[in-house]
Amino acid sequence: METLSMSNYVGRLTEGFGSGWNRFWYLPSDPLPLCLIRIVTGLFALLFVFSYTADLSYFFAQGGLLPFELTEQYQPNNAVYNPANLSYLSHLDSPLHLNVAHWIGIVILGLFTIGCFSRVTAVLGLIVTLSYIQRAPLLTSEFEPLLAALQFYLCLSPCGARLSVDRYLADRKGQSNLDEKKYFSATLAIRLIQVHLCIVAAMMGLAKISGPGEIVGAQEWYDPWGTGEAVWMMISRPQSRLFESLTFLREHPYLVAAWTHLIVLVELLFPILIWNRLARPLVLVLGAVTWFSLMLISGIAPFYALLLVASLSFVSPGRVQRWLGAASRTAPQTQADGA
DSSP states (O other), rough: OOOHHHHHHHHHHHHHHHHHHHHHHHHHOOOHHHHHHHHOOOHHHHHHHHTTTTTHHHHHSSOSOOOHHHHTTTTOOTSSSOOOGGGGGOOSSSSSHHHHHHHHHHHHHHHHTTTTEEEHHHHHHHHHHHHHHHGGGGOOHHHHHHHHHHHHHHHHHTTTTTSSHHHHHHHHHHOOGGGOBHHHHHHHHHHHHHHHHHHHHHHHHHHHHHHOOOEEEEEEEEEEEHHHHHHHHHHTOOTTTGGGGGGGGGGOOOHHHHHHHHHHHHHHHHHHHTSTTTTHHHHHHHEEEEEEEHHHHHOOOOHHHHHHHHHGGGGOOHHHHHHTTOOOOHHHHHHHSOO
């Protein structure tokens, strides 16, 4: 009898876990939030690639500042291949060829942004972005890997189903039922973005509380995040802050300390509390305020802007519809992301 009850328990446990797992990852959902993420991510990818326009030949042409031989020296440890070999830019050294490839890449990313042939241009756009990242690893920051990750997740989803040229063409053909169509791949992509965002937030928070700090004088160490001075250190660097007016905070050390500790607290709690539906709106607002404030002072504003974009994955399709001024339609409570 005891063996039978244990067997029933294990069976119910595995069945419950399996159904919950499938519901979490594969329950069909509305792709509208992904379509909004596609537009903003595409604009960031366009900005990233377009930023190379003026210096394309200066960096990558024969005799340029970043020859392929130099890039090869930055091969990752224990790698069986050099990522730079996978960049089509590594095989182009003439200014003409570089410029032709560059503008073709910009056109592809533009088509991806507006959702034209999105299934194809999503993949091609990811190849374009990765080619620039892998060709110039010395020029990358935290922004580029997150951008490539978002583009990869969008490749797995029907990101052109709404707010796109593809949708406009489908409407012209009379396929009006697309408004009601749900996709399991939309849920999968949304969940991957959500999990990725939570991991990034957790790692940022843990790095702040476990970092070795900085050297002061000969041997003394101190932790600016622990002492509450990290925000002021970023504000005081002219190369990182966006606004000179923030220097008035020199006279308000307690406000600076509160701001510093709030950043750490939000980054640590975000990946935990965001999964609670009741707490989610508050967590999203705190996360948005935190990352927007870091955009102003960190010197890597595009990275924190992408965190805000990734946060849209936690917003329900119904709320996105209201934001966009579309017809009000309440999302079902079984919606995969139901904020």
